[in-house]
Structure formats: structure tokens, C-alpha cells
Amino acid sequence: MENFWDIRFKEKDYAYGTLPNVFFKHVIDTYHVKGKLLLPAEGEGRNAVYAAKQGLEVHAFDTSIEGRNKALKLGNQNEVHINYEVGDFFNLQVMNKKFDAVALIFAHFTPDISAAYYKKIVELLKPNGLIILEGFSKNHIKFQQVNPQAGGPKNIDMLFSKETIKHDFPDFEVLKLEEVETELHEGKYHKGTASLIRFIGRKI
Numbered sequence: 001m002e003n004f005w006d007i008r009f010k011e012k013d014y015a016y017g018t019l020p021n022v023f024f025k026h027v028i029d030t031y032h033v034k035g036k037l038l039l040p041a042e043g044e045g046r047n048a049v050y051a052a053k054q055g056l057e058v059h060a061f062d063t064s065i066e067g068r069n070k071a072l073k074l075g076n077q078n079e080v081h082i083n084y085e086v087g088d089f090f091n092l093q094v095m096n097k098k099f100d101a102v103a104l105i106f107a108h109f110t111p112d113i114s115a116a117y118y119k120k121i122v123e124l125l126k127p128n129g130l131i132i133l134e135g136f137s138k139n140h141i142k143f144q145q146v147n148p149q150a151g152g153p154k155n156i157d158m159l160f161s162k163e164t165i166k167h168d169f170p171d172f173e174v175l176k177l178e179e180v181e182t183e184l185h186e187g188k189y190h191k192g193t194a195s196l197i198r199f200i201g202r203k204i
Helices: 004-009 022-030 046-053 065-077 111-124 138-146 162-168
Strands: 036-039 057-062 083-086 099-105 125-136 172-186 190-203
Touching (some): 022 046, 022 099, 022 125, 022 190, 036 046, 046 065, 046 099, 057 065, 065 083, 111 125, 111 162
Parallel strands (some): 036 057, 036 099, 057 083, 099 125
Antiparallel strands (some): 125 190, 172 190
């Protein structure tokens, strides 16, 4: 059975566009993030390429080979290098590295793996390292029902809340944690009003 994300990323157009996520770009620019950056579930590479253009050493992974192909193509077009692996997180080379920042941008994991993923991600982050997260909130379901193009998982257990963030990332200084309603304009599949959780944390 073909990977859902391979099917989506096989399309000619970039599913979520080629520009970086607005919140991700703002944090990278405002906090002057440097060093090694980890991007789980990076898809077609829009955030990885932007970060690499800012001088970061970018390490990304996903389950989709089609996403990796388009990410590397986008990197070549922008004359930057990104390290991009495909497969299960726990079998990848990134497991042997330490990072100055991790960005989870619409990285929604199923409940059976999320706790283990978050625990390992925190372990890979250096002390004082930043975690940058933007994802759909549990309140996004109502927008999704009205407009499927708004995007996001239909399983509410895969969505975020302020409470789940505090639970999953307890050993962090909270620099920002908010729920916002905003208009998404990210390619074909993130289009319209959305409810989002935004989190910036510094590892204690």
C-alpha cells in the first residue's frame, strides 16, 4: 500500500508551497537561531531550505521518499544543502547527533508513537536549545469540518492544546505558548481559517 504522503507529494505542485511557514521564519529570524537544526516530518522541504539559506546545518526526516525528492530539488534550486533521511525516526542517523534547535511544524504524530518521539527529540536537543512548534489545535476540528482545505488530521488525539504541550515538554522554559486563529495560505492543502498552537521553549 502506497504511503499517503508519497501520493500527496507526487503531485507536480508543492502541497504546502515553497515558502517557509510564517511562524517558523519569524522565530528563526527573531531568535537568530544558529547551529544544527532538526526538522522532523519535513515533507517537501520549504522550512529546511529557508533555514539552510540562513546558514543553519539542517537535518530533516520524513516517511516519504517523494517528499525528500522534492525537498532536495528545492534545495538545489536555492543552491543550499540539506541532510534529509527517509524512514522510521529510531533507525536514522539523526539519532546519533545533538541539535541546537528542533522545529515541529505541522508535525502531527499518532498517539501510539508521539510520546516516544517527543522524549527522544528532547534528548537530542542540547541544553538551552530551542524547540519551535506550530500545529493545529484541538479546536481546529470545527474549521476543518467547514473547510477541508484548511488541513490537519481528523483524529483529535493528534491535535495540540496548551495542556498537551505542557505535558509533553515539561522541562522547558516557556518563551511563547499560545492558541491563535489565523488565515493559512500555504499551498493547496493549508488554505483558510485555522486554529493553531504556537510554542517556543528553551531546554532547561
